[in-house]
Amino acid sequence: MTAPAWAQFALLAGLVLLLAPLMGRYMAAVFGGGRAPGDRVFSPVERLVYRWAKIDPDREQRWTRYAASLLVFSFASIVVLYAIQRFQGILPLNPDHLASLDPFMSLNNAASFTTNTDWQSYIPESTVSIFTQTVGIVFQNFMSAAVGLAVAIAMMRGLTRRRAATIGNFWVDITRAVTRILLPLSFVLAIFFLSQGVIQNGHGQQSITPVDRSLVATTVDGKPADKPTVAGGLVASQEAIKQLGSNGGGYFNANSAHPFESPTGLANFVQMLAAAIIAFGLPFTFGRLIGSRRQGYVLFGVMLVLWAVPMIGTTYFETHGNPGLTAAGADQQPSATQGGGNLEGKEVRSGAAGAAMHGSNSTSTSTGSVAASHDSFTPLGGGIVMTNILTGEYGPGGVGSGLYGLVVMALVAVFIAGLMVGRTPEYLGKKIRAPDVKLATIYVLIVPFVVLTFAGITVLLATATSAVGNPGPHGFSEMLYTYASAGNNNGSAFPGITVTSHWYQITLTVAILMGRFLLIVPALAIAGGSARKQPAPESAGTFPTDGVLFGVLLIAVVVIVVALTYLPALALGPIVEHLSL
Amino acid sequence: MTDVLMLVIVAAFFALAGALVVACDRILGHDDTPGEAGGVLDAPATGDAGDASRDVRGVDR
Numbered sequence: 172m173t174a175p176a177w178a179q180f181a182l183l184a185g186l187v188l189l190l191a192p193l194m195g196r197y198m199a200a201v202f203g204g205g206r207a208p209g210d211r212v213f214s215p216v217e218r219l220v221y222r223w224a225k226i227d228p229d230r231e232q233r234w235t236r237y238a239a240s241l242l243v244f245s246f247a248s249i250v251v252l253y254a255i256q257r258f259q260g261i262l263p264l265n266p267d268h269l270a271s272l273d274p275f276m277s278l279n280n281a282a283s284f285t286t287n288t289d290w291q292s293y294i295p296e297s298t299v300s301i302f303t304q305t306v307g308i309v310f311q312n313f314m315s316a317a318v319g320l321a322v323a324i325a326m327m328r329g330l331t332r333r334r335a336a337t338i339g340n341f342w343v344d345i346t347r348a349v350t351r352i353l354l355p356l357s358f359v360l361a362i363f364f365l366s367q368g369v370i371q372n373g374h375g376q377q378s379i380t381p382v383d384r385s386l387v388a389t390t391v392d393g394k395p396a397d398k399p400t401v402a403g404g405l406v407a408s409q410e411a412i413k414q415l416g417s418n419g420g421g422y423f424n425a426n427s428a429h430p431f432e433s434p435t436g437l438a439n440f441v442q443m444l445a446a447a448i449i450a451f452g453l454p455f456t457f458g459r460l461i462g463s464r465r466q467g468y469v470l471f472g473v474m475l476v477l478w479a480v481p482m483i484g485t486t487y488f489e490t491h492g493n494p495g496l497t498a499a500g501a502d503q504q505p506s507a508t509q510g511g512g513n514l515e516g517k518e519v520r521s522g523a524a525g526a527a528m529h530g531s532n533s534t535s536t537s538t539g540s541v542a543a544s545h546d547s548f549t550p551l552g553g554g555i556v557m558t559n560i561l562t563g564e565y566g567p568g569g570v571g572s573g574l575y576g577l578v579v580m581a582l583v584a585v586f587i588a589g590l591m592v593g594r595t596p597e598y599l600g601k602k603i604r605a606p607d608v609k610l611a612t613i614y615v616l617i618v619p620f621v622v623l624t625f626a627g628i629t630v631l632l633a634t635a636t637s638a639v640g641n642p643g644p645h646g647f648s649e650m651l652y653t654y655a656s657a658g659n660n661n662g663s664a665f666p667g668i669t670v671t672s673h674w675y676q677i678t679l680t681v682a683i684l685m686g687r688f689l690l691i692v693p694a695l696a697i698a699g700g701s702a703r704k705q706p707a708p709e710s711a712g713t714f715p716t717d718g719v720l721f722g723v724l725l726i727a728v729v730v731i732v733v734a735l736t737y738l739p740a741l742a743l744g745p746i747v748e749h750l751s752l
Numbered sequence: 753m754t755d756v757l758m759l760v761i762v763a764a765f766f767a768l769a770g771a772l773v774v775a776c777d778r779i780l781g782h783d784d785t786p787g788e789a790g791g792v793l794d795a796p797a798t799g800d801a802g803d804a805s806r807d808v809r810g811v812d813r
Contacts, residue, residue, distance in 0.1 A: 234777075235773055235777050238773050239770070239773065242766055242769050242770060242773075245766075246762065246763075246766045249762055250759065250762070253758065253759075253762075257755065274754040274755050274757075274758045275754075275758070277758070278758040278761065278762065281762075282762070606779045606780050609779050610776060610779060610780075613776075677761070680761070681761075681765065684762075684765045684769075685765075688765075688766075688769045689768075689769060689772060692769060692772045692773050692776055693772075693776055696773075696776035696777065696779070696780060699777075699780065700780040703780075
């Protein structure tokens with residue numbers, strides 16, 4: 172890694188260390204139930220929402236009702252977003268008169284944005300209107316992040332309550348998540364993005380005259396072609412929640428590589444920070460709400476390691492360039508005329524380091540935004556971002572999903588530790604019993620089942636394999652990455668693959684839905700079961716979970732589970748591709 | 753017609769997710785270890801959304 176790359180990484184990590192505790196403290200106040208900053212402003216708004224939606228904020232829910240509320244809300248969200256896309260042609264704010272989307276793509280998009288995946292199998296600027304973007308997609312950007320946050324908070328309540336039947340109120344939790352966290356932060360961030368040059372207007376496609384006339388294309392007859400066009404839109408406001416909510420869906424096809432989404436190196440840097448800050452703040456919220464900050468520090472430390480190591484690795488491989496090009500004599504060293512490294516598929520304003528860090532950050536945070544083509548990363552650089560996704564995205568993971576996923580893995584770690592050393596499996600004073608382990612097992616197995624099953628079947632289908640952009644191991648990587656991204660609700664892609672066929676649209680929709688809701692249900696069940704338990708006093712047989720040893724064990728469990736599950740598949744893709752260079 | 757098929761797919765998935773809720777509740781229900789989770793489903797709710805911190809923060813650790 173170059174010195175500027177190390178400096179950028181150190182600054183990013185330093186800001187995470189500085190801001191995450193503050194974020195966690197604020198979220199603890201918001202969800203702790205007592206007085207919180209901004210009550211005088213937000214409480215009246217929330218009361219209006221409760222009155223309009225007929226929500227009784229004082230009525231708590233059992234985990235089953237909490238889960239049912241979440242599923243009903245999400246089902247309704249998918250239906251509404253589907254309808255918006257299907258009626259796009261007759262809805263307002265459509266300056267380019269774009270047609271309605273076809274049913275398969277509408278379904279895929281509706282599932283994708285409702286689940287915080289934001290997988291996009293279409294070119295946004297030429298496919299969806301401003302109305303669809305703003306009313307349909309941005310609304311889900313807020314709500315899907317709020318749902319993840321709500322589940323994480325419910326998990327915290329479940330782990331700390333004793334002999335309680337309830338874990339909170341889903342409707343109250345998502346309301347407070349939006350009004351007190353996502354909306355205010357998005358507003359501030361959108362203003363910052365505007366200052367960097369991110370656009371915010373109601374224009375459709377506009378013809379432009381390039382300063383460089385050589386950019387005006389010519390027809391086959393040698394005559395000047397139509398003037399190039401550029402798309403407008405409400406980009407800055409969408410960009411803010413795209414990152415803060417770990418959504419990742421771009422206003423433009425090039426996502427954060429597009430100059431209207433991320434015009435400067437500073438904008439790229441702040442996007443990375445924004446994508447990580449809520450997820451990194453949640454362990455501190457966890458520590459405060461359970462009354463043991465050391466427990467939160469351990470989870471934060473684990474997240475930090477799982478975030479930093481792959482980021483350094485990806486940046487290392489991308490800044491060192493492509494070994495194949497080096498062997499061919501290409502100059503990939505930093506100089507006065509180039510930033511150096513593997514610049515294929517990257518924007519020079521962010522360089523190999525900035526693009527690699529963005530890629531690693533967005534796959535560690537389940538965001539899925541891209542500042543470069545991940546398909547053009549070196550085999551091992553691309554393999555690392557894919558492994559970030561396959562790891563389950565706990566470092567720090569998506570908004571809420573990273574925290575509750577890591578807590579489930581903590582239960583697995585405690586159980587394994589108990590088996591190894593004969594200690595009683597306990598976590599936060601609650602005994603880990605067979606039902607907890609069964610639920611955690613369901614949680615851990617769902618995504619590998621989805622990813623490997625669909626990727627395996629797809630490899631056998633000639634029509635599906637013809638959609639990949641490259642032969643051999645790289646083509647396999649494209650397919651594996653696609654289902655890993657969908658099943659883990661990441662949303663980024665190895666864009667060499669074309670996924671507009673009905674096979675991909677339907678199977679990706681199913682993978683996306685399973686990867687979200689079939690994980691949330693057992694997570695909430697664990698919370699509900701834990702809330703009912705009576706904490707047991709610590710004894711000599713209690714394995715401490717608030718120290719470095721447990722942190723190391725937790726990292727080992729995450730890595731081993733991923734290695735056992737996915738190493739054969741990774742060997743067929745990025746690993747063999749690297750060895751063949 | 754295709755729209756109906758799409759909605760049926762989504763509805764079928766959420767029915768599956770609902771079934772998983774029931775299945776998970778049954779898994780929890782089988783935990784009848786004395787002093788653990790069994791038999792407390794009828795216990796009154798502790799706290800409410802407005803004062804959830806009493807529960808959450810009240811754990812004596």
